[in-house]
Amino acid sequence: MAAHRRSTDDPVWAKVLIIGLVLLFLGLVLVLPLAAVFAEALRKGLQPALEAISNPDALAAVKLTLLTAAITVPFNVVFGLCAAWAVAKHDFPGKSLLITLIDLPFSVSPVVAGLIYVLVFGLQGWFGERLIDHDIKIIFAVPGIVLATIFVTFPFIARELIPLMQEQGVSEEEAAVSMGASGLYTFWRVTAPNVRWGLLYGVLLCNARAMGEFGAVSVVSGHIRGLTNTMPLHVEILYNEYDFVGAFAVAALLCLLAIVTLVLKTALEVAQPAVRGRSGH
Amino acid sequence: MTISIRSVEKKFGRYPALNKVGLEIADGELLALLGPSGSGKTTLLRVIAGLEFPDAGQVLFHDQDVTFASAAARRVGFVFQQYALFKHMTVAKNIAFGLDVRKGKDKPSKVEITRRVDELLRLVELEGLGGRYPSQLSGGQRQRVALSRALAVQPSVLLLDEPFGALDATVRKSLRKELRRVHDATGVTTIFVTHDQEEALDLADRVAILNQGVIEQVGTPEQVHDHPVSPFVCGFVGESNRFEGVVSGGRFTSGSVFLPATGLADGPAVAFARPHDFSLDGSGFEVRVNRVHIQGALAHVDAETADGRRIDVVTSRDQAEHFTGTVRLAARKAHVFPA
Amino acid sequence: MTAETAIAIRPTGRPLFRRRSAIPGFTLTLGVTLTVLSLIVLIPLSAVALKAAQLSPSEFLAVAFSQRAMAAYRLTFGAAFVAAVINGVFGVLTAWALVRYEFPGKALVNALVDLPFALPTAVAGIALATLYAPNGWVGSLLTPLGIKAAYNPIGVTIALVFIGLPFVVRTIEPVLRDLSDDVEEAAASLGAGRLSTIFRIVLPALGPSWLTGFALAFARGIGEYGSVIFIAGNMPFKSEIAPLLIIIQLEQFEYAHAAAIAVVMLAVSFLMLLIINAVQAWARRFS
Numbered sequence: 087m088a089a090h091r092r093s094t095d096d097p098v099w100a101k102v103l104i105i106g107l108v109l110l111f112l113g114l115v116l117v118l119p120l121a122a123v124f125a126e127a128l129r130k131g132l133q134p135a136l137e138a139i140s141n142p143d144a145l146a147a148v149k150l151t152l153l154t155a156a157i158t159v160p161f162n163v164v165f166g167l168c169a170a171w172a173v174a175k176h177d178f179p180g181k182s183l184l185i186t187l188i189d190l191p192f193s194v195s196p197v198v199a200g201l202i203y204v205l206v207f208g209l210q211g212w213f214g215e216r217l218i219d220h221d222i223k224i225i226f227a228v229p230g231i232v233l234a235t236i237f238v239t240f241p242f243i244a245r246e247l248i249p250l251m252q253e254q255g256v257s258e259e260e261a262a263v264s265m266g267a268s269g270l271y272t273f274w275r276v277t278a279p280n281v282r283w284g285l286l287y288g289v290l291l292c293n294a295r296a297m298g299e300f301g302a303v304s305v306v307s308g309h310i311r312g313l314t315n316t317m318p319l320h321v322e323i324l325y326n327e328y329d330f331v332g333a334f335a336v337a338a339l340l341c342l343l344a345i346v347t348l349v350l351k352t353a354l355e356v357a358q359p360a361v362r363g364r365s366g367h
Numbered sequence: 368m369t370i371s372i373r374s375v376e377k378k379f380g381r382y383p384a385l386n387k388v389g390l391e392i393a394d395g396e397l398l399a400l401l402g403p404s405g406s407g408k409t410t411l412l413r414v415i416a417g418l419e420f421p422d423a424g425q426v427l428f429h430d431q432d433v434t435f436a437s438a439a440a441r442r443v444g445f446v447f448q449q450y451a452l453f454k455h456m457t458v459a460k461n462i463a464f465g466l467d468v469r470k471g472k473d474k475p476s477k478v479e480i481t482r483r484v485d486e487l488l489r490l491v492e493l494e495g496l497g498g499r500y501p502s503q504l505s506g507g508q509r510q511r512v513a514l515s516r517a518l519a520v521q522p523s524v525l526l527l528d529e530p531f532g533a534l535d536a537t538v539r540k541s542l543r544k545e546l547r548r549v550h551d552a553t554g555v556t557t558i559f560v561t562h563d564q565e566e567a568l569d570l571a572d573r574v575a576i577l578n579q580g581v582i583e584q585v586g587t588p589e590q591v592h593d594h595p596v597s598p599f600v601c602g603f604v605g606e607s608n609r610f611e612g613v614v615s616g617g618r619f620t621s622g623s624v625f626l627p628a629t630g631l632a633d634g635p636a637v638a639f640a641r642p643h644d645f646s647l648d649g650s651g652f653e654v655r656v657n658r659v660h661i662q663g664a665l666a667h668v669d670a671e672t673a674d675g676r677r678i679d680v681v682t683s684r685d686q687a688e689h690f691t692g693t694v695r696l697a698a699r700k701a702h703v704f705p706a
Numbered sequence: 707m708t709a710e711t712a713i714a715i716r717p718t719g720r721p722l723f724r725r726r727s728a729i730p731g732f733t734l735t736l737g738v739t740l741t742v743l744s745l746i747v748l749i750p751l752s753a754v755a756l757k758a759a760q761l762s763p764s765e766f767l768a769v770a771f772s773q774r775a776m777a778a779y780r781l782t783f784g785a786a787f788v789a790a791v792i793n794g795v796f797g798v799l800t801a802w803a804l805v806r807y808e809f810p811g812k813a814l815v816n817a818l819v820d821l822p823f824a825l826p827t828a829v830a831g832i833a834l835a836t837l838y839a840p841n842g843w844v845g846s847l848l849t850p851l852g853i854k855a856a857y858n859p860i861g862v863t864i865a866l867v868f869i870g871l872p873f874v875v876r877t878i879e880p881v882l883r884d885l886s887d888d889v890e891e892a893a894a895s896l897g898a899g900r901l902s903t904i905f906r907i908v909l910p911a912l913g914p915s916w917l918t919g920f921a922l923a924f925a926r927g928i929g930e931y932g933s934v935i936f937i938a939g940n941m942p943f944k945s946e947i948a949p950l951l952i953i954i955q956l957e958q959f960e961y962a963h964a965a966a967i968a969v970v971m972l973a974v975s976f977l978m979l980l981i982i983n984a985v986q987a988w989a990r991r992f993s
Contacts, residue, residue: 090420093438093894093903094887101807108803109815111796114844115868116821119833122843126836165742172736175729184739186979190747193975195929197949198968201956202750205757210961212753236746259729269730291823298826300932305953318828318932325832325936334836337829344824351824352817418891438894445895451888454992455910465896468906502992520896 123341126334138324138332139339146312147320147336150228154303154316155296158235162292163285166243170281171273174251175259185248191240199237200305203230226308231316234302239292246288247281250360254280283358287351294347298340368429368523368556369394370415375424377410384410385421386580392524392558397550399567400560402577403603408560409528411577415558416526417441428523444517444555446527450509452501458512459484459497465520487515490549507538514546518553525550527559531566543570564604568592576600598637598704607639608678611706619703622674623652626701635706640698642667642681647689651697654678656690670696754972757965770966774942775951779970781859782948786927789866790874790920797874797919798912804875805882819875822868827932834865835936857939862947865933870923877919878912885911914989918982925978928971 091097096104127135138144169188173181191199206212207224217224224230258280262272300318307314309323317340324333370392377385384407392398400408413419415426417438426434433441453461460467462484466475475483488494491511501509510530517525530546531539547570550557561567567574568588575585576599584596595601602609612621614636619628626638654670661667666687668680680696758766769775803809804816822830838845838855848855855861885908893903909916931949939945948971955964 090435091437092420093418093900094890096806096900104799105803105807105809108796108800109811112800112815112818115864115871116818118837118843119830119868120821120825122833122837123829126833165739168735168738168742171731172739176732176736178732178736184743186983187743187748188739190751190979193925193929193979194751195931195949195968195971195975197931197952198754198929198971201952201964201968202753204956205753205961205965206750208961210959233746237750240746256729263728263730272729273731294824298824298829300826300828300831301930301949304931305956318826321826321828321832330836333832337826337832340826340829344821344826344829347824348817348820351820352813416895418895438891439897439899441895442897443895445892447888447892449886449888451886451892453889453893453907453911455913464893464898464906468893468896468898468902500992516892516896 120341123334123337126330127338129334130331134331135335135338138329138335141332143312143315144317144320144332144336147315147317148339150231150315151297151317153228154232154235155293157232158239158296159289159293161236162239162243163289165240166247166285166288169244170247170251171277173248174254175256175277188244188248189241191237194237196238196299196301197305199302200234203233203237203306207233225306226310226314228314230306231303231314234306235296235299238299238302239295242292242295243285243288246284246291250281250284251277283354283360287354290347290351290354294344297343370524370556370558371425371427371430372411372415373425373427375411375414375421375426377407377414377419377421379410383580385414387424388577388580388582390575390582390585392556395554395556397547397557397570397572398559399571399574400558400577401562401564401567401574401603403562405579406577407580408562408577412526412528412558412560415524416443416445418445442520442523444520444522444525446510446513446517446525446530448529448532450501450513450533452509452512452516454501456500457497458493458499458501458504459488461501461512462487462497462516462519464516483519487519490518490552491515491545506534507542510534510542511545514549518549518555522555525555525557527557529560529562531561531563539566546570568604574604576603578603595639595702598639598702601639601702601704606642606679606681607702608642610638610640610676612636612638614703614705619701622676623672624676624678625652626698626703628701628703631703632705636703637706638701638703640701642679644699644701645678645680645696646682646699647686647694648697649695651695653693654696655693659687659690661687666690670694751972754965754968757962758969760962761966766966769963770970774946775948775967775970777943778946778948778951781862781945782928783974785859785862785866785947786870786924786930789863789870789927790924792863792867793870793874793923794916794920797871797923798878798909798916800871800875801878801882805879820872822870822872827869827930828936830868830933831865831936834861834868834933838864838937856937857941858945861937861939862934862945865937866923866927866930869930869933870927873922873926874916874919877922878915881912881915882908914985914992917985918989921978921982921985925975925982928974928978 173185204211204225207217207230208214224233258276259272262276267275298318303316304319304322307316307319309315309319311323315323317336321333321336321340324336372388372390375385375388376383388411400411402408410419414421417433417436420435425432428441453464456464463480466480466483484497488497491514493508493511496504496508501512504512531542534542543566571588573585573587574591576583576591578599584591584600591600592605595604601607610621610624610626612619613634614628614631615633617629617631619626619636619638621638626640628636628638652672654672657669657671659666659668661684664684666682666684668682668690670678670680672678678696682690761769800819804812835856836842838861840846840849840854840856845855853860855864889907889911890903893907898906929949934947935950938947940950948967952964952967955967
């Protein structure tokens with residue numbers, strides 16, 4: 087039977103043209119950079135690349151990156167759950183303002199995010215002298231890196247959970263409470279099972295950003311090798327020292343992280359279509 | 368405009384939505400496509416509109432083959448179940464759309480379009496609402512906008528897919544009258560799809576009853592109600608009591624129930640008797656009256672035979688007092704089909 | 707259960723706040739939310755304004771709108787705008803292909819669109835710089851044509867296209883998916899051809915989400931640092947972006963100057979946020 091084009095279908099030539107353009111564009115913008123990272127990392131073979139990532143400075147950077155994520159993600163999970171519970175399950179004046187404020191860090195340049203902590207905790211900052219008196223280092227030290235990372239990833243989990251919990255409404259919680267369940271019990275037994283996939287989705291994206299953050303961390307880190315260098319900062323240092331194989335080898339490691347994130351994210355979207363991402367990360 | 372549908376077939380995957388459907392629609396007729404969901408009625412409407420193309424068969428407008436003509440070329444007015452109004456356009460822009468998209472000398476002047484929009488707004492009693500957006504209208508108003516938008520192109524045929532499906536009962540009734548009025552005022556050939564038999568019988572000149580992709584019967588509301596040609600039509604159109612039993616010697620028997628079946632060959636059969644065709648009759652079969660409730664001028668009787676079969680009877684209110692205890696019923700008429 | 711079971715309803719005093727919901731935990735969770743939000747976001751952000759306020763108005767203007775700063779804003783906003791326009795075009799096409807067509811590798815393309823969300827910006831930065839450098843895979847093809855991509859505003863734009871793409875695609879996609887067939891069928895049955903249906907019905911319906919995606923990509927582009935600095939070349943007055951100026955001021959310990967430039971950038975960011983909210987409020991009128 088000859089295929090007659092329905093009124094919502096596009097002609098075949100248009101389909102081919104659009105798909106072709108999209109593939110060309112995405113290939114140029116997304117695939118090529120990814121391929122370039124691995125090609126540059128392996129330019130001199132596998133051995134130098136492996137050496138670059140097993141170098142003590144690189145390992146220290148990996149460790150710091152993992153540490154930063156290990157603090158940032160749980161912090162944002164707790165905050166996200168609190169914020170979502172307050173916003174999605176209750177009504178109060180100023181609610182939409184609060185949502186906007188939670189989203190605020192998305193609109194702030196990462197460099198400004200780093201700057202604000204320098205202004206607060208830096209040498210000339212509000213608490214600068216007092217911190218020196220007590221020999222506490224925040225800027226150019228790990229706490230500053232963690233703070234800056236928390237700032238840039240701040241909205242990730244909350245903004246994933248708020249719309250999800252709003253959609254689910256309050257009737258299930260009200261039913262649980264009416265049967266005598268406590269708040270915590272209601273949360274664990276009723277709310278948490280309903281939002282766990284959305285939470286996981288937020289954790290995934292939050293983690294990727296936490297491990298990959300560059301601008302904010304760069305401002306507060308001080309770039310001390312082996313001490314305050316995260317993986318992205320280590321990439322920068324090696325690159326600026328013209329150690330391209332080293333830079334791209336560590337970058338390739340970060341690419342793998344990104345790929346794992348995307349695979350998990352896609353798997354989650356296929357398995358749980360309800361958590362399909364919300365825009366604006 | 369006359370429309371002929373000839374042996375149209377349409378499959379979705381392996382599921383046959385339409386199976387050799389043939390139908391003739393006369394100029395200026397108001398026809399209902401009636402059937403349960405999945406009967407193929409909407410598919411048939413979409414084939415006529417050019418939104419769906421058949422796998423086999425022909426669709427003719429005025430003897431002209433339009434089977435594979437695009438929807439845009441057919442000049443049909445289509446009212447969608449959810450109205451499909453253009454949300455970003457005002458009511459007036461929505462109605463004007465079909466005239467606005469025309470090109471060259473076919474396109475009416477701005478003044479002409481405005482005049483036409485005003486005329487249509489008046490026809491569906493929405494004067495003064497041309498500047499509103501669809502989101503600012505009630506369900507019934509949206510439906511009227513959809514109707515006038517479809518009429519704006521002066522369609523050769525007006526097609527409506529469950530036009531009252533998304534409305535509540537009271538709005539439904541008044542819009543039904545409205546559609547009849549608009550049809551009579553414009554004289555445009557109109558086909559509408561519904562699963563509501565009351566709506567079809569109340570509104571249409573003729574009703575086509577579909578079941579599983581096949582047209583079971585086409586006829587006036589009286590014909591399909593009083594002379595159903597198949598057990599499906601009989602069960603689907605109007606209220607009825609259904610019995611399974613046997614015909615023997617011009618009489619249908621099912622347990623203690625017996626019904627007239629004059630002229631039918633002996634054998635197993637299925638019978639339908641309308642509630643209002645029963646009356647008290649000393650020579651009838653015995654039932655116990657469970658409950659009588661009065662509804663306006665009518666009395667509804669819930670009766671039950673000795674072997675536990677329930678029978679609905681409708682009678683006039685002044686007869687209600689006779690339905691007490693155990694009574695004998697007989698049916699004036701029954702539709703009996705060989706099983 | 708015996709009739710003796712008594713339910714003790716303790717009379718409670720009038721609560722401090724009127725209870726708005728039967729669900730417990732409101733005070734605790736809102737308290738945590740407000741405290742953390744203040745400590746992590748609001749108070750530190752206000753430090754920028756306070757620091758910049760240490761400058762006199764004329765000093766502030768001299769620093770925040772110096773020739774060099776103006777050149778940086780022009781580059782930052784200009785490149786972010788052009789990149790958002792490019793993403794506006796290809797983002798719609800990508801969303802269209804993902805929603806409307808079936809093609810081999812579609813699932814892969816769908817996953818790949820989010821790469822800029824998942825890939826650390828510094829990695830994207832060195833990869834793009836290497837690709838578009840005069841001796842890189844793409845750069846070596848462009849050089850004979852007289853196009854210098856890396857270490858140039860073009861390079862900045864390329865990096866911002868990379869960063870902004872998913873914002874446009876992921877904002878448009880759900881709206882396009884929810885746009886039901888019958889609206890397009892209605893246009894067709896009223897005599898509209900495929901092109902007029904797309905330009906008069908589909909694209910206007912996507913308008914608000916397109917604008918939102920455009921604004922999100924633009925806003926992200928303004929603040930972007932990691933993916934840009936490697937490919938930008940960072941030459942004052944030519945390829946120096948505004949976030950880099952802040953870092954340069956910081957390295958010279960000119961904290962107030964850094965804060966002044968940050969104030970300008972924050973002001974633009976908040977303006978974008980306002981515009982996005984306004985667009986979304988406007989779009990809600992129609993649904």
